[in-house]
Amino acid sequence: MSKPHDRPMTPPRAVPTLPVPAEVASDKAVPRLPTTVVSSWKGGVWKTCLSASIAERLAFAGLDVLYLVTDDQLDARRRLGISEFDPDVARVQRGAGSVTVVGLAGPNSVELLYRSGPGRLGRFDGIVVDTPPVKKGGCLPGVLLIAPTDGDDASANLIRMLRATPTNTEIVLVRIDAVPEHEWEHDAAIIHEASNHEGSLLYLPGPLPRTNEVREALNRGQSVWTLPRRGATRSFLQGVESLAGLAWARIRPDTELPPLARTGTASVHIRGWDDDA
Numbered sequence: 370m371s372k373p374h375d376r377p378m379t380p381p382r383a384v385p386t387l388p389v390p391a392e393v394a395s396d397k398a399v400p401r402l403p404t405t406v407v408s409s410w411k412g413g414v415w416k417t418c419l420s421a422s423i424a425e426r427l428a429f430a431g432l433d434v435l436y437l438v439t440d441d442q443l444d445a446r447r448r449l450g451i452s453e454f455d456p457d458v459a460r461v462q463r464g465a466g467s468v469t470v471v472g473l474a475g476p477n478s479v480e481l482l483y484r485s486g487p488g489r490l491g492r493f494d495g496i497v498v499d500t501p502p503v504k505k506g507g508c509l510p511g512v513l514l515i516a517p518t519d520g521d522d523a524s525a526n527l528i529r530m531l532r533a534t535p536t537n538t539e540i541v542l543v544r545i546d547a548v549p550e551h552e553w554e555h556d557a558a559i560i561h562e563a564s565n566h567e568g569s570l571l572y573l574p575g576p577l578p579r580t581n582e583v584r585e586a587l588n589r590g591q592s593v594w595t596l597p598r599r600g601a602t603r604s605f606l607q608g609v610e611s612l613a614g615l616a617w618a619r620i621r622p623d624t625e626l627p628p629l630a631r632t633g634t635a636s637v638h639i640r641g642w643d644d645d646a
């Protein structure tokens with residue numbers, strides 16, 4: 370059985386690019402801390418699942434992560450096992466690191482990211498942002514933008530969102546659920562061409578699979594990184610691991626994301642047995 374996530378991420382094949390609008394090209398702002406944004410102009414495409422899982426993976430690698438949620442949804446807190454009785458700024462320990470969840474309305478998030486910095490919220494190595502399904506989620510400059518999509522309609526939405534993405538933002542397209550790889554490569558090339566994005570644009574070669582184990586873990590606020598690595602769950606975690614690796618590279622550019630086994634989780638991987646996807 371093929372294991373799409375074993376391969377490194379590749380840029381889509383060369384496509385002719387269209388002229389970049391002046392207002393996009395002129396945007397050179399960068400956030401105060403290395404920032405990864407998960408955004409798609411579409412609801413229910415696993416934005417919260419991916420952003421929470423990436424934030425946790427970075428924490429397991431020893432980082433203190435600020436997890437910024439730019440709408441009032443409580444999903445992000447629940448995913449991390451934080452209850453409604455916990456403080457508004459809640460911190461969970463993951464391995465040697467931590468994830469601190471903060472919900473801030475859009476303009477306040479922009480203030481924190483680009484102007485004031487986290488300030489009294491604490492000291493952080495990096496920021497992961499979960500955005501609601503709005504077009505301007507793709508507008509933040511100088512970030513790693515992870516853009517999930519689940520099919521053709523979603524891809525059309527994505528194109529419209531990515532047209533406004535500043536050129537100093539690195540885009541990673543992620544297809545969720547079971548979609549054939551050749552179809553995805555074709556779509557990714559079209560999205561690339563239509564987005565007018567001259568900056569870096571990557572895509573995860575294989576789709577992130579849907580699994581009951583992941584869904585149930587999310588529902589009970591259990592970290593997906595504690596799940597046994599087998600079958601589709603293993604493929605899912607490998608894909609998210611690749612995304613976390615890109616987020617890590619912005620924070621610690623001189624080192625690789627440390628493997629999970631060395632970062633102190635309970636999961637044990639048995640070579641030869643767990644590898645059978």
Ligand SMILES: Nc1ncnc2c1ncn2[C@@H]1O[C@H](COP(=O)(O)OP(=O)(O)OP(=O)(O)O)[C@@H](O)[C@H]1O
Nearest residue numbers: 412413414415416417418502578579580583584587
């Ligand atoms: N790999 C997966 N396998 C199965 N179910 C999943 C997986 N990832 C996420 N889900 C489920 O899909 C649903 C939508 O996910 P999620 O809430 O992360 O999407 P979202 O894009 O944040 O949605 P919204 O636009 O409402 O904020 C949730 O019920 C979640 O548990």
Ligand SMILES: [Mg+2]
Nearest residue numbers: 416417442444
């Ligand atoms: Mg969400």
